[in-house]
Every structure is written in structure tokens, then in C-alpha cells.
Amino acid sequence: MIQPPYSLTSAIVDLVARIGEALGRLAVQQALASSLRLRRLNRIRTIQGSLAIEGNTLSEAQITALLDGKPVMAPPRDIQEARNAIQAYEQFEQWRPDSERDLLTAHRLLMTGLLDATGQYRSGGVGVMNGAQVVHMAPPASRVPLLMGNLLSWLGSTDAHPLIASSVFHYEFEFIHPFEDGNGRMGRLWQTLILSRWNPQLAHIPVESLVHIHQAEYYQALNESTRLGECTPFIEFMLRMILDALQANAPQVNPQVTPQVERLLAVLRGEMSRDELQTLLGLRDRKSFRERYLQPALAQGLIEYSLPSKPNSRLQRYRLSALGQSLR
Template sequence: MRYQPPLTLTPAMVSLVAEIAEAVGRLSLVAEDTLRLRRINRIRTIQGSLAIEGNTLSEEQITAVLEGKPVLAPPREIQEARNALAAYEQMTHWQPEREADLLQAHKVLTQGLLEDAGRYRGGGVGVMQGEHVIHMAPPANRVPGLMHDLLAWLGACEAHPLIAGAVFHYEFEFIHPFADGNGRMGRLWQTLILSRWQPVLADLPVESMVHAHQQAYYRAIEQSTAKTDCAPFVHFMLERILEACRANTPQVTREVTPQVKRLLAVLDREMGRAALMQALALRDARHFRQRYLLPVLQAGLVEMTQPDHPRSPTQKYRLTAAGQRLAASHEDMT
């Protein structure tokens, strides 16, 4: 029988997935015009993930490491930052379900820090929170089989990537397959899974949000282990992903600009970009996106018909309930 991680899917999880999908759609549109933020978010991602494990380097120091500048810090922490920068840079070449890629990623992440870099552990290990052991991992001789089952599940999984990524993250931490670097690897691999669904998530600093809620992170692991159900951890991670999406999407004013009024007036049914631009007598796609489409999406006045696939060529847009009310109020005033 094929391995199936224990998960109770809840209405709250389904709701979070829907909210994240909508937020990612808006974020994808913004990201087209804010590519300069990718490097900043990558630094935040790495700083957050390393900080969870006790690394004290700041975002400024990690930036200096990236630029090859001297940094006054413990050599091990500098090496951890170099390795993490290299791992996230190479992430696009790895497939989430491939064991060889997983081992290679661990080798990159722990090179020069761990004798068994890129190899499963040969002894016992536990998850520590300070001096408190919150989880004793399975025996070392079970690790290869458990990882084989987990990766096979991931390769055949039909669950939404948001759910699958969080489940994998928890199960990976439960197995704790390496002598060190398991937390960093689990977060890296969840990011990899998410980026295969939506590339914009490759640089979303979810790890910074996890770091800000570090005690809740460990508590979610503990609760999931106690219940033999990874639902608490999945719910926690979905909340952090949504939080990261919202924090990295620029907020726009609810002021109704002339452009917004025009778009609401012509959007009387589901319409694609080309149809909207034609109705508005616009030719410049960039101007349309920045002045018309992006403001109404971010203000919640218009929504995508395919929020899970924001760049789909068949994407269309329609008024939300708020958009309909606002459009109707403008008609009443004319």
C-alpha cells in the first residue's frame, strides 16, 4: 500500500488555500514591476531560516557575504550564509521528488560544516527547543526507507501544492534524515515545492514569518506529533505563507481614480485583458496593468476567474461584490 501522511483536511485549510491563491495572483502581477525586490526577499528568506537555527547574522551582513565583502562574525555563521545563498541560487535546478537532488541540496547547504554533508545520518537525533527535546526521530536504519516513501508520495501527490509542501515539511522534520541542517532543508524544500506551483514564491520570505513566530512553529510540530496528524503544522504554515504574501504586496489607496471608474464601467461581464484594453481604447499593456488592472485587483474590486493560474492566456476578470456596489453607485450619480 502506498504511503499516505496522516492529515485531516479542515475547512480552515481550504479557506487559507483559496486566500493564498488570490494573494499570489496579485503578487504575481506586482512582481512583474518589482524584480529588484527579489534579491531583498532572498536575503530575508535566508536570514530568517538561519536565525531559526541560532545564526546571528543580520540582513546587512548576509548582503555583505553575497557581495564578497568582509564580515565580522563567527566563521561558521558566515559559512552557513554562503551555503544557503548557494542552495537557494541552485534551487531552480532541483526536482522536489528526486532523492539525488535532495541529497545534493543538503551537501550544498552543509558543505564545510558537516562531515556527512549530502548523506543520511548514521545515528540517533532529536528535535530540540532550547534544552527541551520535543521529538525523538526514528532510528537511523529506517531513514532511507522512510525518505523513499515520502518522496514517492510527493511525486504522486494530487493535493494542492500549498498543502503538499507543508505536509512534506512536517514529515521531513519528523524523520529528521540528516545529522544536522534538517530545519533549513525542510524550509528550503517546501519553498522548492511552492515555486514549482508559482515561481513568484521562490523568493517570498516565508522563513522570516516563521522566525517571527518561532515558538508557534515548534508548538505546531509538537502538536502534530502528539496527535499523529500534521494538520496543526499545515495550518500554521498556510497562515505564514498568507502573511508573507500580504506583507510583500504593496498596498494601494481605495481612492477611486478616473482609470478605476472607467474599468468598472466597462467590466459588465467576465472579460480578458485584450477585451478590456479594447473596451478602454488602450494600446499600452504596461500602462493598462499599472493604472487600471493592478489597482482594482489589489483593492478587491475585481477578481481573476483563475486565481491559481494568474498568467494563464485564458485568464479573465470579473467584478467582486464590492466592485459591483461601487460601479452601481457611480451609475446612480450619473
């Protein structure tokens, strides 16, 4: 074959190199854009899960709408809670975990419009209720400043591994119950903050969504630690939740799902009950359906509750989450 005539000039070599660099940057930018979308989705799941534990009814789709400035039809208090949480999680990377001032600022943001005494410790007694039963009576209000000062000082000086230190802080914070209201969401927010200072990726892993799924175990671990007088059960519980969240929700463009979960996503349309889903899938064994289909899909954030504050309600229905919809 006749070789077409050309010469390799320095300009050609330079342009080839620069095009290669541009292609590399483009690939990085595309991966970063995908990562940022997943981080946003996980932040939405974090907020929805933490608020749902406190009885908030907003879904992931509704919180997404609030983030996008769209109107949402829901109880005004639920909307205010979500807006506050969105603002707090957007700012929390500026805060120091051992700073009392930052802790009070965070409470003020989370509870604006929901509580008169925002950003200040409680002035009266408070108990943790389970229905009509008091399951924990917090220390007197007069001791709260000293107890919180000691806890924050310990956090700033401890050489415990951050995974352990964050769980210890979370438990001790809930035991002290320093605020009139909002202690649960504050404790979960602050553990995420502590973990993010150790590994920034943990700021974007929605541990709260798994805690919501295992809400009964969360309170059981708190109560068992109080009964024993030390927080080992709670540390173990939280570390399991963190591990499960990392395994199930680690940012990736195409989350790996089992064939069973794929079948569930394929038949789910709108909001459907458990019985409707089992019928469509041709399954009779309720335990197998729960363990192989329902719970894995919930844990990966591919489906969500229609009644997030009542996971065991007989009226509960299920729908695709934003992530589940993206995989269809």
C-alpha cells in the same frame, strides 16, 4: 493659424510606431529591474530568517554584504552558513522536489564546511531538543532511507494541492529528521521549492522571515502535530505564514505601511531598544506599541532584530532593514 507645412511619410509613421514600442519596452524593463531588486531583497530576507531560526546571528545587511563580495565581521560558522544558503537558493530552481539525488545535493551545499556527513542520511539516532528536554525522538537511522523514499514517492504522485502537499512534506521531513544536522533549514528550503513549482512567484516570498518572528508557534505546531499523530496543526500554521507573507511582502515598488509604522521608521536611528522607541514616539502602552508599531514593521521586513537568534532577549534592539532604509 497657418499650418506649418509637412507631410506624413511612411518613414515618419514607422518611426512613431517604433518609438512607442521602445517606450513600452523601457517601461517594462524599468518595472522588471525594480521587481528583480525586490526579488533579491526577499531572497536575502528568506536566507536571514531561515538561518536565524537555527541561531545564526547575521543581519540582512551582513548577508547583503556577503552577496556583494564584501568582508563581514561575524563568527566564521555564521558566515559559512550564509554562504552555503546563498549558493543553495541560487541553484534550487534546477532541482526536482521529488528527487532524492537533488535533496542530497541540496544538503551537501547547505552544510559544506559545517558537517562531515554532508549529502547523506544520518547513521545514528537523533533527538530534537528544547533546552535539556527531548521533545521528539526521530525514527531509527536504519529506517530513514525507506521513510524518505516513501515520502518523496508520495510527493511525486500526490494530487493534493501544492500548498497542502508542501506543508505535509515539511512536517514529515522534520519528523523523520533524515540528516545529522541541517534538517530545519532543509525542510524550509524544500517547502519553498515545492511551492515554486506550483507558482514561481512563491520562490521570492520570504515566508521564512515570518516563521522566524513566530518561531515559538512553529515549534509548537510541530510538537502538536506529533502529539496528535497527524500534521493538521502544522499545515494550518504554515498556510497562515504563507498568506501573511504574501499580504505583507508581495513585491511592490512602494510597500503600503500604516501611519504608525511610518512614525516608527521616521524615529529609528541606528540600533534602538524598545523602550527608547516608545519614549521617542510618546507611547506608554507596551501592548499597543507591539501590536500597532513593532510587529507590523517586523512582518513587512521594514525593521530587523539586532539579535535575530534571540527575539525575546532583554538586550534586543531594532534597526532598519534594507527595505526600510529604501523607504526613508
